[in-house]
Amino acid sequence: MTDTPSTFSAYGGDTGRQWYDLFSRGARDWLRHNDKIRQAVKDKLPEVISNAEVMGSGDRTVQIPVRIMEHFRFRLRQNAKQQGAGQGDAKPGDKLGQKQPGQSQGGKEAGGEGDGGYQFAVELKVDDIIDWLWEELKLPNLEAKSGGVKDDEYVREGWDRRGARSRLDRRRSMKESIKRRAVNRDGPAFIDEDLRFRQLARRQQPSTQAVVFFAMDVSSSMQVRDRQLAKTFFFWVMQGLRRQYQQIDTVFVAHTVKAWEFEESEFFQVRGSGGTVASTAFNMVSQAIEERYDPSQYNIYLFYASDGENFRDDHDKAEALLKRLGDQSSFMGYIETPSSEERALTTETAKIFSAVAEAGAASDSYALTSNDSIWKAIRGFFQEQLTGDAA
C-alpha cells in the first residue's frame, strides 16, 4: 500500500498564472469550426447570394443562418419509437408529456452533437462575399470606365519653399531646419529657407462618382416575393458597383400610375395600388439627372424592376424617355419578376427595354423567377460590365 501523501496546489499559488488563463482550446477549435462554416458558405455562393438577409445592414455585413456542423459517426437508424430508462412516480401505462429536448440516454459526452443542432448566424463581410463572387466569376477588379467621364482632381505632388500657410509641412520643415543646424550649430531654430509647403497639382482623373437609380413598380400586381427578388438583386449589384466607384449616390423611385422618390429604408416596404405607368418613373429619373446629376460628372446606372405589365398607352412615351436615359447612362438593367417562367421577358415592358437595347443603349434584361435565378442575373450583369458589352 502506498503511503505517499497526495498534494494540493491552490490556484494562483506557487505557479502563478497558468497557460489556460491565457488560451482557450475550446475557443480555438470553435473558431476553426467557424472557418469551416465560412468555407462551406463560400462553396454555396449562389445560395448565399439569393438567401442572405440583405440590405439595410449599414455595417457592411450579412447574416447567414447556418447549422452548427456535425462531426458524423456511425449511428443506428432512429426507430419511430425510442425506449429509455427513467425514474420517478409513474406506473406502467401512464402517459407523460413531451420528452424534453437535450435529454439523451447514455452518450459519452454531455450535450454532444445532437440531432436538433442549434442554429446560429454567421456574419460575413459583404466585401468577402464580393471577393468570392469575383473569384467565382473570374472577374478582374472592375475599373471605372476609360473614356468615360473625366473629373478634375487635385493631388499632392512635391514641396515648394513658397505657399499658403495652411499647406505648411511641419515635419518636412523641421527636417530642413535640423539639416541646416547640423552644419551651422548656432543658427536660429527656423529661418524662411527651412519652410516647405505642400504642392497640389491639377490632374484629370476618370470620374469615380456614380449615381444608381433603383426604380420599381409597386403597383398591386407586384407581390412580396417580387420585391424581395428585386431587393436582393439590387443589393448585390450595389455591392459590386461600390468596388468600382469611390462615391455612389443612390436614388430610389417607386411608381404606380405616379412616381415618388423614397429613402432606401422605406423603399422596399412601399405598396401602391392600381395600375402601372412606367414612364412616370423614367420621367422622375430624368428630372433628377437634370437637376442633381450632371451626366458629365456622374456615371449613371438605372435599374428598373417590374412584373412587366404596363399600360399600352404608355408605350411610346416610356420608350422615348428610356432612349434618352440610355444615351446618358453607363448601363440600364431591367429586372422582370414574371408570374411564370414561360412569360418571362415577353411582356410589354420587356419589349420597350429590348427596343432600346437594339437601338444601341447599354442595357440588358434579367428574368427573376426564383432565388436561383438571382445568381444567374448577377453573374450576367457583372460579366457584361467586364466584357464591355455595355460600354
Add this chain to the structure above:
Amino acid sequence: MTSTLEDRLVKLEALGRDQGLDYYPVSFEEVPDSFMMEIAVYGLPVRMPHWSFGVRYIYQLIQHRMGHSRLFEVVFPGNPGQAYLAKNNSVQENTLVTAHVLGHADFSKNNELFRRSQKQLGYKIVELAASHARRIAMAIEEHGEEKVERVLDAALALESHIDIFKGVRRGKAKGRENGNGKPVVDPFKARYRDLPGEGDGTGDGGSEEPENAAAGPAERDLLWFLAQSAPEMEPWERDIFLAVREESFYFYPVFACQIMNEGWASYWHARLLREADFLPQSDYLDAIKTHSDVVRPHAADKQASLNVNPYHLGFSMWEKIIEEHGLEKAFEIREQDDDFSFIRNYLTEDLAEELKLFRYEADKDGTITILDTDINELRDQILAPKYHFGAPTVLAQHVDTDGTLHLVHEHETDGRGLDLGRSEKVLEYVQRVWRRPVKLATVDATGTPRTIACPAS
C-alpha cells in the same frame, strides 16, 4: 482558506486509508471554471485540436449558461492521479469533492478494467494525451491544418470502434493471428458467410485475400485496422490514428464503469465526511447539502425523469451492497466488476422498486408511455447504450485486390440498420485516408440489405 483544505486533505486521506481505501497519491489542483469546462469537453486536460471539440465546447457553454451543468471535479487515474477542482467551489464543497476524488482514486487503482488500461498506457494518461497533442501540433506545422484535419475527421469519427478485448498493444497484423499469437477463430465471420443474401456482390471474404493485414478475420478495431492496412497511409497519419486509439482505450473504463465508479466515489465522500470528526458541524451540513444535490434522482423536483442519474443509481447500489454483503465484498466487487456485471448482479428487483425505476417508450410526436418495471428489461435498458461506447457494430470485413475496403454492419446484433446519411459521411472521412473505394453493407428501414459506397457507385 487554502490551508484549511490542504489540512483537511491530509486528515481525509488518513481516514480513508484507515477504512481500507488504497490509491496512488493524487495531485490536486484548483483551476478556474473555464478550464474545468474545457477538460469536460475534451475529456482530457490537454488534447489534440479538432473542430468537433469546438462544437462540443459551444454546446457546453450554452448548457452552462442555462445553468444545466456544474462541474465540481475532474479526476484522471494514474500514478500520481491528477484531480482538478473548480476554484469557485466553496471550501465546504471542495472538502466533499476531495473525499469524492479519493473514492475515484481507489476505484481506478483497483478496478480490473482500469488496471488493464493503465498498465497498457503507462499510468500517465494526462502526459500521454499532451504528447499526442504536441505531435499533432507538429504534424500541422509540417503538413498543414487541412491535411491533419482530414486524418482527424476519420480517426475521431471512428474513436468508439476499438476492440477492448484485444487490447492496445497488438503487434503488426500478419495473417490470421493477433499480437498474442493466439489463433483467431472468428465466429462472426463464419456466421456472416452463412447469412442469406450476403454472398453476392462482396464475394467470398476468404477467397481473394491479399497478403497484408486485411487478410485477417472481420475486425472490430477499425482504428487499428486502418492504421495497419490502409494502402497509402503516410506514417504520420498512422501515428494520428494510433494516438486517437490509445485515448479511446483510456476512455473505455471510464465509460464502462461510470455507474460503479461515480457511485463508489459518492459512497466514499458521504462516508468519509460522516466520520470526519475534525469537520465543524456547519461545514458538515453544507457538504451534505452538496451531496444530496449531486446524488439524487433527476426527477427530484418533478414527477418523473426520463433518465437515470448514474451517481444516484450507483450510490444507492453500493449502500445496499455494503449493508447486505459487507465492506470486504464491496472491495471485491469494485475490483472485479464493470457496469455490465454490476447492474446484472446487484441491481435487484427490490432496489429498482425502491428507486422507482421504469422503462418508457417515446413516440415520434414526443408522447411518453411507461412500459414496465420488469427488472430484466430494466437492466437491459440501462446497459443498452453502454456496449462498445454505444457505437454500432461495424467491422472491417475484407479488402479486394484493387484495395476496395469492405465494411459490414452487424445489423442482427444491433437490431436494425445504420443511419444511412450519417454513414455516407463517415465513409467519406474514411475514404480520404484509405484512398481507395470504401463500401459498407447494412440494411435499410425495411430490413433490405443495402450497400453504400464512397465514391458512390
